[in-house]
Amino acid sequence: MSLATAALEHLKALLRIPSVNPPGGEGPCVDYVARVLSEHGIEHTVVESHGGRPNVVGRVRGSGAKKPLLLNAHLDVVPVDRDKWTHDPFGAVEADGCIWGRGAIDMKNMAAMSLATIVSLKNQRLDRDLIFAAVADEEAGSNHGALYLVQNRPDLVSAEYVLGEGGGHTLHVGPRQICPIQVAEKGICWFELTAHGEPGHGSMPHGDNAVVTLARAIEKLGEVRLPPHVLPVVEGFLQELAGGASRAIPALLHPRLANHLLGVLERVDPARARPVSAMIRNTVSPTMLSAGSKVNVIPSSASAHVDGRVIPGQTIAQFLDEIRAVVGPDLEITVHEQHEGVVFSSDTPLYAAIAGMVARHAPEATVVPYMVPGFTDAFAYARIGATCYGFAPVRLPRELDFAKMFHGHDERIPVDGFVWGTEVLRDLVAEFCSPVR
Numbered sequence: 154m155s156l157a158t159a160a161l162e163h164l165k166a167l168l169r170i171p172s173v174n175p176p177g178g179e180g181p182c183v184d185y186v187a188r189v190l191s192e193h194g195i196e197h198t199v200v201e202s203h204g205g206r207p208n209v210v211g212r213v214r215g216s217g218a219k220k221p222l223l224l225n226a227h228l229d230v231v232p233v234d235r236d237k238w239t240h241d242p243f244g245a246v247e248a249d250g251c252i253w254g255r256g257a258i259d260m261k262n263m264a265a266m267s268l269a270t271i272v273s274l275k276n277q278r279l280d281r282d283l284i285f286a287a288v289a290d291e292e293a294g295s296n297h298g299a300l301y302l303v304q305n306r307p308d309l310v311s312a313e314y315v316l317g318e319g320g321g322h323t324l325h326v327g328p329r330q331i332c333p334i335q336v337a338e339k340g341i342c343w344f345e346l347t348a349h350g351e352p353g354h355g356s357m358p359h360g361d362n363a364v365v366t367l368a369r370a371i372e373k374l375g376e377v378r379l380p381p382h383v384l385p386v387v388e389g390f391l392q393e394l395a396g397g398a399s400r401a402i403p404a405l406l407h408p409r410l411a412n413h414l415l416g417v418l419e420r421v422d423p424a425r426a427r428p429v430s431a432m433i434r435n436t437v438s439p440t441m442l443s444a445g446s447k448v449n450v451i452p453s454s455a456s457a458h459v460d461g462r463v464i465p466g467q468t469i470a471q472f473l474d475e476i477r478a479v480v481g482p483d484l485e486i487t488v489h490e491q492h493e494g495v496v497f498s499s500d501t502p503l504y505a506a507i508a509g510m511v512a513r514h515a516p517e518a519t520v521v522p523y524m525v526p527g528f529t530d531a532f533a534y535a536r537i538g539a540t541c542y543g544f545a546p547v548r549l550p551r552e553l554d555f556a557k558m559f560h561g562h563d564e565r566i567p568v569d570g571f572v573w574g575t576e577v578l579r580d581l582v583a584e585f586c587s588p589v590r
């Protein structure tokens with residue numbers, strides 16, 4: 154079976170398994186991957202997290218002259234709004250040149266390509282081990298997946314380099330094509346904000362209502378633009394987006410001008426303004442509210458869950474100082490989930506190999522390192538010293554917007570762009586792990 158045929162078969166099989174997180178249900182996906190690895194005699198281990206969520210790690214051994222390369226793909230997907238989909242989100246329907254399904258881009262495509270790649274290289278002479286980790290739970294914070302493996306089975310997943318999601322796609326900017334490589338990602342600080350007040354009877358309003366106090370704080374968080382912290386990689390990426398010629402970029406990096414410029418951009422092109430704003434500062438999105446249990450009782454407390462995202466290099470404490478400056482000292486902040494952001498050097502042999510491979514397969518595209526405002530499993534592997542890049546190659550036509558497809562309705566991947574990506578990934582891995590470089 155050809156590489157492309159195998160990868161397409163894996164993609165369709167995985168898309169037909171509704172591994173929606175929560176609750177996850179990655180089991181059948183892990184079974185599929187493990188079965189394929191078994192059929193090809195590839196060494197692998199299934200690892201269950203404390204919560205019973207399975208992961209599978211396969212390995213093709215090299216000479217050991219160099220440290221391993223690990224391909225990572227999470228097998229869970231985010232929920233779907235079935236009514237909004239043109240085709241069954243778990244049908245792997247092929248239509249209009251695309252394969253449709255939840256996970257087609259995020260990121261069963263990478264799982265399928267990686268599986269086809271490791272199988273195709275099983276008999277090749279390699280100077281480093283090639284590892285494929287198909288993991289659970291990325292969409293809920295990686296605790297049962299990559300983070301679990303890093304903390305409990307570092308023997309299986311220790312690697313010099315990791316390739317995962319977050320880059321390798323086509324970004325159409327005017328007539329130009331950019332191939333962004335993720336070398337950095339923001340951290341998270343998911344916290345609960347609680348206002349306390351005087352309880353009382355709803356028939357007699359008073360000035361210390363927790364619901365009102367919380368609402369005022371939420372409004373401030375909803376409107377604030379926290380101070381900019383611009384990393385060199387982000388500055389470089391914005392310069393590249395602007396074609397290197399825009400005078401707006403230096404202004405965007407200037408604290409006071411940035412707010413003005415972003416205000417203008419938000420009015421004329423909100424879709425562009427949003428990611429730019431998120432790349433240059435810490436952000437907060439209030440997402441869940443709870444207060445009260447009866448309509449005629451003023452509750453003594455009210456709380457909101459807030460999704461905070463933190464620029465790499467900023468500590469969680471620094472981020473919380475910025476939040477307190479906005480909401481004031483009286484509200485209680487309880488952090489539920491946190492990890493700091495990460496940045497990796499793009500001055501490595503693997504980055505150079507990626508750039509060379511893209512230049513060979515898509516000479517029209519400019520390779521640029523960038524930071525994603527979300528997070529991926531990279532933060533977990535960084536903890537055991539790996540250099541991680543987001544490179545899940547896929548060529549996309551202008552009408553398919555990568556960012557919209559992530560967690561959006563009608564997630565789909567063009568068949569030709571997926572086949573292209575599979576060949577790029579296999580060629581890259583074969584070359585990078587080959588002793589005759």
Ligand SMILES: [Zn+2]
Nearest residue numbers: 259260291318
């Ligand atoms: Zn993902």
